[in-house]
Amino acid sequence: MKKMSLIALLALSSLAFAQKIDKIDKLEKVKNSNDKALLVKSDAADLEAKKKAAAEEKAKLPKPYNPKADAQSDINKLVAQAKKEGKNIMIQAGGNWCIWCLRFNQYVQSTPELKKLVDKNYLYYHLNYSPDNKNEKVFTEYGNPGEKFGYPVFIVLDKNGKMIHVQQSDVLEEGKGYSLEKTKAFFNKWIPQKS
Incomplete structure (x- = not known):
């Protein structure tokens, strides 16, 4: 028991x-x-x-994108001007909704050596992509780089309006902003070639 x-x-x-x-x-x-x-x-x-x-x-931040702009007409005018001035065209595609687009614009405008480099070699254009105006025809012409890379994305045209390069922007970033050296290298690489 x-x-x-x-x-x-x-x-x-x-x-x-x-x-x-x-x-x-x-x-x-x-x-x-x-x-x-x-x-x-x-x-x-x-x-x-x-x-x-x-x-x-x-x-x-300044809002450089104009959703009401006729982008194709604006780019055509820039090509005519680029031929006269011997400059390339730098298209920064994005929109006022995109914080990184606005940051890049501000960075270039407020960094004297970048602003000088851009003003000397490029005609700069902010190509709008937004619900108000997706500029589908223009983006299609350049292969819809925003769909592939996101925004901002850069489209470089020579003085004749021929696309010579598309650049994603994240490779230019550093921390919460952009790298001066990487951005300068990008702009310097695509300056107009002297004939």
């Missing part, structure tokens, strides 16, 4: 131990679930803060 009681006691102890482990597991799951909920709330708050900061930055 003592053996039976001992076995019963061991069985009850094992059952109680298993129930305690199960309870601990459940508490751990609840804790992990709460931790995940806090993490999700924290991530959501971080995301909202980043969105707000980007919106504030975007509001302060």
Whole structure:
């Protein structure tokens, strides 16, 4: 009988131990679930803060894209001007909705050596892509580079209007902005060739 009681006691102890482990597991799951909920709330708050900061930055930057422009007509005029001036045409495709497009424009305009390099060698055009005006015909003519690379994307035309290069912009980035050396190298590589 003592053996039976001992076995019963061991069985009850094992059952109680298993129930305690199960309870601990459940508490751990609840804790992990709460931790995940806090993490999700924290991530959501971080995301909202980043969105707000980007919106504030975007509001302060110049808006160089004109959704109402007749892009084909504008580019035709630039080709005629480029022939006279011996410059290439730098098309920065994107839109006022695109923070990186606005950042690049601001970076070039506010960095004296880049502005001088661009003004000397290029006629610069901001080709709009937005819900208001997707400029589908113009983008198709250049192989729809925004679909492949995103925005901004750069289309370089020679003085005769022939496309000589398409450049994605992410290779010019550094941190939360653009690299001076990479951007200068890009502009220098596509300056007009002297005949």
